[in-house]
Amino acid sequence: MNIGNMRSITKYTLLLSTLGLAALTSCSADGDNPGVEYAPQMYHSIAYEPLSQTRDKEAGKWLSNREDGLGEFYNSNDNNPHGMNMREPAPNTVQRTANGYLPYRIPMDSLEYAARVVKSPIEPTEQVLAEGMKLYTSYCAPCHGDAGDGNGSVGQVIGGVANFKGGAYINITEGHIFHVITQGKGRMGAHGSQITPENRWKIVHYVKQLQTK
């Protein structure tokens, strides 16, 4: 084999491998680029997938064999507002839970009534208090502080956070606490959508315990 021939072979190999490398480096994910998917049909759900939504009807058309002629990656429910894949519960329906809790219906401004009537369905056992402490740390401590004195790191920014040990709050009833967690009060927002009723009661029992410390 003469040298000239060998040179040209080396040249082509180099050129090809550089091109190949350039193509390969764009495979990995970085910033806005999710990278190349291997067998994309295995990644993209055909069934409606909560928390992911592809509204572009053309997405993945190049490999689509869907009967409706849309792109393979299209995943969006046109019957819902904003094409969402999740639905809000139907109006005027009641959620059934394992422990039989019914939705809390006492309106926000009826705090005094709730404080008088609402009673805890669970006992403050040791386990309930331990779980209450964990929940309190997650949901309440950012504002009310670990000790309940109203000086959590977020609370200091928001301001006006209740000190559970202050005179205005030391004697509040369990119904009062439950109502305020659920519906909010003053500067505090309603936390009913974030915390299940049972967990709210656990927090209530923990707060009552915290007040005696």
Add this chain to the structure above:
Amino acid sequence: MSIKRSLTKVHVIAGFFVAMLALVAFSSPVQAQDIPSDEASIAAGKSLFGANCAQCHKLDQKYTGPALRGVTGRRELPWIKSFIKNSSKLIATDADAKALFQEYGGTVMPPHEFLADEEIMQLLAYIENGDKGGDKADADGAATDGGAAQSGDSSMPSEYLTVILVVLVVVLLLILIVLGLIISVLTKFLNDKKDLDEDEKEYINQKTDLKKVFKSEGFILIVTAIVVALIAKTAIDGLYSIGIQQGYAPAQPIAFSHQLHAGQYGIDCQYCHTGVEIGKSANIPSANICMNCHQHIKNVGGAEGFSPEIKKIYDAVENNEPIEWVRIHNLPDLAYFNHSQHVKVGGVECQTCHGQIQEMEVVAQHSPLTMGWCIDCHRTTDVNTAGNAYYDNLVKLHGDGNAMKVADIGGLECAKCHY
């Protein structure tokens, strides 16, 4: 004479001023001598203030409620007392109280009927006389604390490493220069010698022929080997990254910072990602959860005005439109993953899979989410069976004293995740 006269004049003027001052003092709503100023009262007032007022009031700064120092100069004592005891009652009847209530956004001050008159006087003693400049000192203290905490985070070892490297490079360069100098000195010295023959002279004055070096077989061989190795490594790395989204950090519709929320303010992950212990998905918080805090916080870092990023939450709520966050962790449709199973049952920390989220300004995918990565963890993680009587016997019968791994209770079975 004239000196005496002017002195009397001064006396008269001084007397006039004293009288005026006294008049001003007596005509102000609360008589100064009513407010105790002894240390004991101030200390008692301070603890009362801390327990009942500090959540909404500061002495010298506007907070949720007005700055309180000087309140006895602005209002009558009975007015102050009835506002403290039950502000709602007073607001209903008194125009001043109503104006104040509206000025501070209609936030109701809870009633403090449990406070005795004596305690209110102690409170006022603290409000008027206590902690002068205290708020500022507190704020400064907090600021320096934060600064110290942040500077403490920076990793010292990597800095040291860079310094050592730079020093090494400098030393090597110096050695090179010294060697070059030695060569030139030696060449000069040998050239000055008279008793050298031609061969020796040629040897001394030879120039390194770069072209020859580049064309030598050894050089070409080494360079080719290095280039091929590099290409092969990049190619293999590139091939392995296909289908792996590790490092994916897309721009989100709102420039939300986990570093600020979870890191600086220490808000628990579960506060927003409420589904993580009860369901398959951790959930992206709905706008009402953002609003629990952001109904009050409209800008970053206590700045005035309305941050355009925070305004996007308000727009979403007003228009009842979802915020379309970009999903980062896309597990292939062929694999099933359940958050509650790992977080609630397994007690796995969020950071184990998601990395140090609380330090991320923009969230990036930390883990490769490959099957090998899942399996590795299932093989090495102990099952926490403490307090679960079902497992006691199982551990006793099967284990040889070692804790069971996730793999031992079916963590490697295909159908656990693929079905």
